[in-house]
Amino acid sequence: MKNASELLEFDAGHLWHPYAALRNTPARFLARSAQGTTIETADGLKLIDAVSSWWCVAHGHNCPEIVEAIRKQSEKMCHVMFGGFTHEPAIELGERLVKFLPKGLNKIFYADSGSISVECAAKMAVQYQFAKGHPEKCKLVALKGGYHGDTAGAMALSDPDGMHTLFRGIMPQHYFAERPNCRADEPWDDRDFASMEQVVAEHEGEIAAIICEPVFQGGNGMWLYNAGYLKRLRKLCDEKGILLIFDEIAAGFYRTGPRWGMEHAWGTPGAAGKDCANSGEDCAAVLPDIMTIGKALTGGHMTMAACVASEMVADVITNSKISAFMHGPTYMANPLACAAAIASLDLFENRDYASRVAAIEKRLRANLEPLRNLENAADVRVLGAIGCLELKAIPTSDDILRVIKETGVWLRPFCNYVYTMPPLITSESEVDRICEAIKMIGQCEPGPVSDDEFHE
Structure with missing residues (x-):
């Protein structure tokens, strides 16, 4: 069996990823498993999937009933x-x-x-x-x-x-x-x-x-x-x-x-x-x-x-x-x-998802509305299980990667939007962690936009 480095090397040389260059754009993480709201990487990092793997994983990853x-x-x-x-x-x-x-x-x-x-x-x-x-x-x-x-x-x-x-x-x-x-x-x-x-x-x-x-x-x-x-x-x-x-x-x-x-x-x-x-x-x-x-x-x-x-x-x-x-x-x-x-x-x-989403929305509003005061903030928008911090300028992909690793929250900003659309089973404490990660990205110094997978 190939180790993680060998797998990532082949990936970088042969596999296109969404909205990304083929060369010089290595996959940031090698996913090994996913359960509930969490994706675990080959190196043991556990990340809350704050974007529901592009908005689709409503009930959480590897949902037992669906599997x-x-x-x-x-x-x-x-x-x-x-x-x-x-x-x-x-x-x-x-x-x-x-x-x-x-x-x-x-x-x-x-x-x-x-x-x-x-x-x-x-x-x-x-x-x-x-x-x-x-x-x-x-x-x-x-x-x-x-x-x-x-x-x-x-x-x-x-x-x-x-x-x-x-x-x-x-x-x-x-x-x-x-x-x-x-x-x-x-x-x-x-x-x-x-x-x-x-x-x-x-x-x-x-x-x-x-x-x-x-x-x-x-x-x-x-x-x-x-x-x-x-x-x-x-x-x-x-x-x-x-x-x-x-x-x-x-x-x-x-x-x-x-x-x-x-x-x-x-x-x-x-x-x-x-x-x-x-x-x-x-x-x-x-x-x-x-x-x-x-x-x-x-x-x-x-x-x-x-x-x-x-x-x-x-x-x-x-x-x-x-x-x-x-x-x-x-x-x-x-x-x-x-x-x-x-x-x-x-x-x-x-499941009473209407109530669950209402709880997520309440938590998103409480956490994200204060971010309007950030120097780099252009707007904050929340509806249901959708939260978005619009920035005047996006930080560097290196800073975004650092925040992801420090917080254990997977976010994928595009253009100047840092958003979350978490699984509908996400807990209030997990929503708080997601919002803290969004805040940290909003506090980063803006940098040059690179042609990689964080800027679709």
Whole structure:
């Protein structure tokens, strides 16, 4: 067996890591195991995973219930193509999701990843408009500051001035409105919707759908905005015959407080839970026509996502000349992933995550709000189990690495954002440790930005 040094040497010479150079960017840590909120490295360092391994490990690492579900399924069938076959895990997961999702969103397309589910949502919207006799409606409107994934179609819907500008030549061209500036904790200001109204007015005849991340823009700025924007979007889409897509990949599964980010527009955030999700009229006015889910769907144990459509969207496509929805991933409805997702839904339904997230939010606010007084602080933002310290300038990667080792907290700042999105099982004392690490990074002297994995 190779030792840690040999493994890291091969890694550095041959393996690309996310948003990182191949050369001169060694992996900072060699993970040996992970349990609960903690990742343990080969040299014995134990790190609290303050970012849920990119926001997906909601129930903690190596969750016994999910691991056991995968093990049991592996004894029966690891994979079978979904073209021409179906299987019990896919059907059971579908039955569970129909009950778990907001009322009326019940036509499910299983996808490999969040990015692919966004690709499916965009294609579904265009195929819907084609079936309605509007082939010219093949563009989407997205928000500046948004992030929807790294595949070409998803990149094209992400911030046009963000991390993907290099690839503009291969992206479809869509339209963008200014991001909502009205913050989540401020009164709604209807002037914040003017940019979207203008874009739609100018291009109405070309627009198939509008897509947004409800209340929480993630990977391009960690921005939290007022849910009143979602109400105005729904009204505008209804008036113009445009579909509305909510990308709940990051905001869903209690990350912002309630089960879905969209619930902040339902009148009583956090109150929807099990009851309103399938019954109340309060939510009916602010439902999307298509939504995407992923990340926490399997609790971060297997890659899986879904694109979910309303009955209206599905019926129009199904009853058209081209009735087949033209997409089909190889690993669509992978049985192991379906088993993991079923076990994950069990936990979401049986644990009071709304209360747990409320406790995390309270602790984040208490710890992070005072950081506004730091000399290098530009802003502090908190919602649910999301906390972000925006800095005027980012410290060096060496300083960030030092803080990680000193505190035992794994943080991965990007651009000038030091953020946390911890597992939903994170204790109050662990939240305190995370916030102390964020504070220490905020107190570091700014330095030159290096081209390594800490600066995505």
